[in-house]
Structure formats: structure tokens, C-alpha cells
Amino acid sequence: MATVRLSNISKTYPNGAKAVHPTSFDIADGELIVLVGPSGCGKSTLLRMVAGLEDITTGELSIGERIVNTLDPAERDIAMVFQNYALYPHMTVGKNMAYGLKNRGIDKATIAAKVDTAAQMLNLTEYLDRRPSQLSGGQRQRVAMGRAIVRDPALFLFDEPLSNLDAKLRNQMRIEIRALQRRLNTTAMYVTHDQVEAMTMADRIVVLNGGQVEQIGTPSEIYRAPASTFVASFMGAPPMNLIPAHYNGNGTVAVGSLSLPIARPADHKGEVVLGIRPEDATIGGTTPFKLDLIEELGANRLLHGTIDGNAFTVNAPNDDQPLATDLTLSLPNDTLHLFHGESGVRL
Amino acid sequence: MKRAAFNHRLLPVALLVPQIAIIAIFFYWPAWTAIQSSFYLEDPFGFGSTFVGTDNYTRLFASSEYLKVAQFTILFTVIITVFALGAALLLAVKADKVLRGARTYRTLLMWVYAIAPPVAGFIGVMLFDQNIGPMTDLFNWLGHDYRLGLNYMDTAFAMTITSIWIQIPVNFIFFLSGLQSIPQSVKEAAMIDNASPTRRFWETTFPLLAPTAFFLLIINITYALFDTFGVIDTIVYGNPASNPMTLVYKVFVDGFRGNDIGGSSAQSVVLMLLVLGLTIFQFRMLERRIHYT
Numbered sequence A: 001m002a003t004v005r006l007s008n009i010s011k012t013y014p015n016g017a018k019a020v021h022p023t024s025f026d027i028a029d030g031e032l033i034v035l036v037g038p039s040g041c042g043k044s045t046l047l048r049m050v051a052g053l054e055d056i057t058t059g060e061l062s063i064g065e066r067i068v069n070t071l072d073p074a075e076r077d078i079a080m081v082f083q084n085y086a087l088y089p090h091m092t093v094g095k096n097m098a099y100g101l102k103n104r105g106i107d108k109a110t111i112a113a114k115v116d117t118a119a120q121m122l123n124l125t126e127y128l129d130r131r132p133s134q135l136s137g138g139q140r141q142r143v144a145m146g147r148a149i150v151r152d153p154a155l156f157l158f159d160e161p162l163s164n165l166d167a168k169l170r171n172q173m174r175i176e177i178r179a180l181q182r183r184l185n186t187t188a189m190y191v192t193h194d195q196v197e198a199m200t201m202a203d204r205i206v207v208l209n210g211g212q213v214e215q216i217g218t219p220s221e222i223y224r225a226p227a228s229t230f231v232a233s234f235m236g237a238p239p240m241n242l243i244p245a246h247y248n249g250n251g252t253v254a255v256g257s258l259s260l261p262i263a264r265p266a267d268h269k270g271e272v273v274l275g276i277r278p279e280d281a282t283i284g285g286t287t288p289f290k291l292d293l294i295e296e297l298g299a300n301r302l303l304h305g306t307i308d309g310n311a312f313t314v315n316a317p318n319d320d321q322p323l324a325t326d327l328t329l330s331l332p333n334d335t336l337h338l339f340h341g342e343s344g345v346r347l
Numbered sequence B: 001m002k003r004a005a006f007n008h009r010l011l012p013v014a015l016l017v018p019q020i021a022i023i024a025i026f027f028y029w030p031a032w033t034a035i036q037s038s039f040y041l042e043d044p045f046g047f048g049s050t051f052v053g054t055d056n057y058t059r060l061f062a063s064s065e066y067l068k069v070a071q072f073t074i075l076f077t078v079i080i081t082v083f084a085l086g087a088a089l090l091l092a093v094k095a096d097k098v099l100r101g102a103r104t105y106r107t108l109l110m111w112v113y114a115i116a117p118p119v120a121g122f123i124g125v126m127l128f129d130q131n132i133g134p135m136t137d138l139f140n141w142l143g144h145d146y147r148l149g150l151n152y153m154d155t156a157f158a159m160t161i162t163s164i165w166i167q168i169p170v171n172f173i174f175f176l177s178g179l180q181s182i183p184q185s186v187k188e189a190a191m192i193d194n195a196s197p198t199r200r201f202w203e204t205t206f207p208l209l210a211p212t213a214f215f216l217l218i219i220n221i222t223y224a225l226f227d228t229f230g231v232i233d234t235i236v237y238g239n240p241a242s243n244p245m246t247l248v249y250k251v252f253v254d255g256f257r258g259n260d261i262g263g264s265s266a267q268s269v270v271l272m273l274l275v276l277g278l279t280i281f282q283f284r285m286l287e288r289r290i291h292y293t
């Protein structure tokens, strides 16, 4: 258990690739922070710098009271769960979990007790004598978790630990990992490119894009007030509708020939991007919507169409009623988001 | 997949004939002849032979010279295996650190090493040349009058070093590809679990190399016992008498130089049994363990 502090951490690879631009944030004691972003945005790089598997180019990293920049991974009091689990193929499940403890000079009886407890927690007791190759993907994932748990580290690091599992198992393990982390109250850093995982697991989310932090906030902050068009389109499924528009400062935004009242006045005048979550739009109103395609999701359905030529999606409750192609929508003005037309920054 | 069907009964037999013929002519027949003639005493001038029972064998094991050669062969094999494997492993571990990800570089290096063995052998022999060899100069400079082919120890040294030198590249390639096939993340997990690089190597990396290492162990023993013939011949050619040699070379010397066909055949039979033993050992071990996935 510890707080983690990143101050101006950046990474330039030896080949000159700038993977992470100077980044600062703190992780509170017992907090689970999720790093999320598209492929290649530097999530893994950031996590691996915290783990000590990559050198930190600039900046200062502290875990607990210690500055750990120059410490080896084994000395940082961290445990990591890898995407492909990285179990030792020649060791049994029990030995895999015990290995890190054994090397820290802990006596045999304590190790056995810890491994037993972790195995029980993860339903692995009957597999302790098996080799990883004799386990299913989900069981291997648990062993990797167990190996991290027995260490009782100051910080858990997860690099896309669920991405090799099927959808059902992924949902189940997501909940289990979250529950375990809560129970153990261990600070954790979790990398994923799956925004559902990010929303459901995180205490706070760090959204990365091109090596830069776009936004840091709780899942609901990120959802309610995305800091940029990037965050708006990345977080949320289906993503927020983004429509180029014009804002003249008088309380209405113009989308082509349409004009929409907006609750939040902003200083910026001129080209803007108007954002509306698919679930905030409702059928029946004053804005004309041309329906092209319906996607059935069971309880809900997604209506794909256009507003004044701009692609637009509505997430509507499924009432099994047939729909005409020409509909009207109501877009409540307190649910509209405005972004700068060029920089994409929230206004 | 469509199964190929032979519409002629003799075709498969015809296709097998060359292979069977080769094995029969170059293996079964000579092996049988060797076993047979190991029970006969052949007249040196080829005027017939007399059945002598196991005399050739008893003579062999009573001969202090044969036992000396056997002793040398064992020592020679152990030293070559240990040093050729050890040096190659060390080089491979060092190369693996540099080569991670650098694919073109890796392929180039592999090529060099793949071409190397005959060249390496030639260079090795040149190193110890009595007139132009730098090793000879080095020993002379150190105050030792180095006599290749005359001094037993000097000759043994040259043979051993050259044989190791030739075998290292092969071992290196196998070790390196073994190391490169270990997932990077397993090594990283070990870095988090264990602070000591040396213990990390022996506890997490080497066990994953064990199948490769075991395979190489057999290959190296076989090499030291049998394939060093060329090196030994290059070095002792001309006067094998007082020089060290391996069992295999002695078969050649006694049979073709000494014209003792019976004794030489008995020696080959002993070697055949040795190979048989080695093969059984290898299969036993392979069955038992040493592969994980």
C-alpha cells in the first residue's frame, strides 16, 4: 500500500521515438488507476517505466516514500500481471506463485501459507501441482494474479491482463480483479485499450493519446465532461456524436440550417464541434433526423442516420415499434457539449 | 487433403529400394563384416584368416596402449563437451542481449556462423602450425618449446583446442535460437521476482534451455568421439605412434596402417556398442522429461 507519484515522467526510446511526453499525476493509496488509449499511445511504456522494465528518460517516480528511478524492478516492491501471463513454464502453479517470495528470503512455512491463501481466493487449490501448460487460459490468468497477490506488494501493475480471454470470462475476471483489489486495498495501475474495462474498473481514468495525457478523472467526470473531442469519441459506447457547427456567442449553435439553443455559454465564437451522447437524444422533437439503419441490441436499439447530412447515432429504448425514415429528435440543451473547432478542447 | 494413391503395387517398393540399398551397403553390410572379422585373425598379407573366438577382444582389453587411448578419449570428450558447450552458452547469452529485436543483424551473424565450421577448423590447425602458427610463437615466447606432433601434451592441447573451436559455432546457433525463443515477458516477470541476474539465469532461463542443452550434449559427445577424426588426422598425420589419439582414430591406424584387421574390427564393435548405449540414453531421457510446452 502506497501512494505513487509521477512527476514529469517522459520516455524517448533509443531510436528517437518519443513514446511518452512529460506526464504528471498521483495515485492515491489503494486507488485503481486505469490508463486507457488507442494502440501505440504509450500506455505500456508508461506502465513499464513504473515497473522498472524501461528506463525513465526524464522525470521522477516515487512509490511510497522512495524515489525509485534507479531501482531494479525487483527492488520496487511492485507486482505485475502481463498480457500473456508470463508464467514460468517449467514450474508448477505453486512454485510460480512462490518464486518471488522465495527470492526475498521468506521462510518456507510463510510462503506455503500465503500460496495456500491466494490459491483459495482464486480457486486454484486443486491445480497447485500442475504446470502452466496443463491449464486453460482463464486458469493461467488466475495464476498470474496469484503470483502478484502473494507478494503483497505496494503496487499492482496490470498490462491488458484480460485481452487474451473470451468475452464472457473477461467480464467475470474484470469483476473479480476489481473485487480483489478492493479487498486487498492495494494501489494499482491498470492498462487497457477497452473503454468498458476502463469505465467499470477505475477509480480514476487517465486517457492517453499519442503519448500525451488528454484527461484524468473519475469515470463519471470523463463521461459527463470529456476534455476534448478525442476523449469524447474514445470513451463511451457507442461514442459521442460529433458534428461540426458554428457558435456565435448568443446562446445558439448553428448546424447547417438548424439552430440549437445551448445552456452553457462559452467565450469562444466561430467554428465549434457539437457533441451529443447517443443516449441523450430522444425520439420526438424539433430536430429532423433521417434514419438509415437500425441495430438491435436487445433492451436498446441504435438508430444510425444523419442530421443535416452529418452522421448521427441515437441510442433509444427498444419498444419494438416500426420507425419511419424521417424522424424528429429532441436534443436537450443541457446535454450538449461544445468543443473548439480546431484544437478540439472542451469549451 | 487428397490422399495420393499408388495404382501400381511395385512402385512403393521401387521408391524404397535406393534408401534401403544405401543403408544396407554403407551400414548393415560393413557392420556385419566388422562383427564377423572381429572373431578372426587375418593374415597380414591377405592369405586367409583363422577363427580365434574372442581373442581379439581379450587382447584389446589387456592392451595397456588401448586402455591409454580409451582414457584419453574419455578425457578428450569430457573437456570438449564442457568447454564447447560452456563457451557457446556464454557467447549466446551475451549475443542474445544485444540481438533482441535486431533481426537483420541476427540473421547476418547466423550466416557467418553457419559457414564457419570448416573454415574454423582450418584456422584452428593453422594456429598451431609449427612454422607459422601464432600459438606456437606464443608458447615459445612464454618459454615453452612447443612441439606439435612430437610432444604428447602439446599435441593433445592442439587437438582439444581446435576441436572445441570448431564445435562452438554450432552450439552457439542452437543456444542463441533457444534463448531467443524464450518470451521476453517471462524474463521480465523474473526480473520482478528475482533481483540476482545470475540466479535468474539458472532458475528461469536455463531450465527453458534444457531441451536444447540436452540435445547439444548428445551432439557434442558424438562429435568429440567420432567427428574429430579429421582434426586428429590433420595434426598427427605421419607419425601417430607416440601421439594422443581417440578410439576412432585408433581403429583407422590399427586397421589400415597396422593391417590388424581383426583387432581393428573388435574396436569398431566396441564403438558400435558405445553408440548404441548413447542412443538408448538419449531416447530414455527424451521420453522422461525435458520439454515443457
Ligand SMILES: Nc1ncnc2c1ncn2[C@@H]1O[C@H](COP(=O)(O)OP(=O)(O)OP(=O)(O)O)[C@@H](O)[C@H]1O
Binding pocket: A013, A014, A015, A017, A018, A019, A037, A038, A039, A040, A041, A042, A043, A044, A045, A046, A193
Ligand atoms: N522498444 C521500443 N523502441 C522504440 N519504440 C518503441 C518501443 N516500444 C514501443 N515503442 C513505440 O512507443 C509507442 C508507444 O508504445 P506502447 O507499447 O507503449 O503502446 P501501447 O499504448 O501499449 O499500445 P498497445 O495498446 O498496442 O499495447 C509506439 O509508437 C511504439 O511504436
Ligand SMILES: [Mg+2]
Binding pocket: A043, A044, A045
Ligand atoms: Mg501495450
